[in-house]
Amino acid sequence: MSPRRLFSLGVVAALLSLLPAAARASSAARSADRAIERRVLSALSSAPRLDVDRISVSVKDAEVTLTGHTRSIDDKLRETILALQVPGVRRVIDLVDTDWQQTMADEALTQEVHNRLRDDPTTSWIADDVHVRITDGALSLTGRVHTPVQREEAKLVAQRIKGVTRVDDRLRVDEDYTAWPLYDSSLEDEQNPPFL
Numbered sequence: 001m002s003p004r005r006l007f008s009l010g011v012v013a014a015l016l017s018l019l020p021a022a023a024r025a026s027s028a029a030r031s032a033d034r035a036i037e038r039r040v041l042s043a044l045s046s047a048p049r050l051d052v053d054r055i056s057v058s059v060k061d062a063e064v065t066l067t068g069h070t071r072s073i074d075d076k077l078r079e080t081i082l083a084l085q086v087p088g089v090r091r092v093i094d095l096v097d098t099d100w101q102q103t104m105a106d107e108a109l110t111q112e113v114h115n116r117l118r119d120d121p122t123t124s125w126i127a128d129d130v131h132v133r134i135t136d137g138a139l140s141l142t143g144r145v146h147t148p149v150q151r152e153e154a155k156l157v158a159q160r161i162k163g164v165t166r167v168d169d170r171l172r173v174d175e176d177y178t179a180w181p182l183y184d185s186s187l188e189d190e191q192n193p194p195f196l
Contacts, residue, residue, distance in 0.1 A: 033060060034059070036062060036089060037058065039088070043082045043086055047082055049075075050079065055067070055069075063089075063093060066083060066092065068097070069099055070098055073103075076096050079096060102136060105137075105163070106134040106136070109139075110134045113134070114127065122157075126145050126154065129145060130145065139164050140167075141155065141170060143172070144172050145173055147173060151169065155167055
């Protein structure tokens with residue numbers, strides 16, 4: 001055999017010996033990427049009020065790509081930040097689309113609920129204490145009201161608005177509220193007659 005042919009065979013043998021090491025390295029990288037993907041999905045799933053079912057996660061060489069749809073730009077930003085905080089993530093490529101039409105509809109509906117609470121005589125004086133959050137037509141009422149009747153009235157006002165699909169009533173009744181000062185007859189005397 002010629003020296004040139006022996007050299008070629010030596011090079012081929014050396015390259016073939018590297019293949020198992022390269023395959024092992026590639027397998028380890030894929031395994032690490034799968035672990036990162038699981039951790040990113042877990043981080044997104046544990047975040048409150050994120051619709052993770054509409055988000056896809058893929059990882060290659062520790063770079064996370066997010067795709068799918070989200071309700072708002074705030075949710076999109078939260079998803080990116082959560083993914084960046086996962087150990088092992090080098091970079092996040094965010095290709096998530098925002099459902100602008102739904103977001104705009106929810107914002108208009110939120111404004112309508114606030115307006116109706118202010119305009120309704122039974123809820124007008126508690127309207128500033130009631131907080132409204134709407135997602136895909138599902139309304140959540142939070143805050144404090146003075147009486148159970150006010151709580152029910154706020155809920156009824158919200159339910160009557162077209163576009164509201166569900167009302168989650170999380171309003172709290174202020175137990176310490178007294179509507180009128182209680183009359184204490186022991187404070188009566190001749191110099192301070194009761195107010196009539």
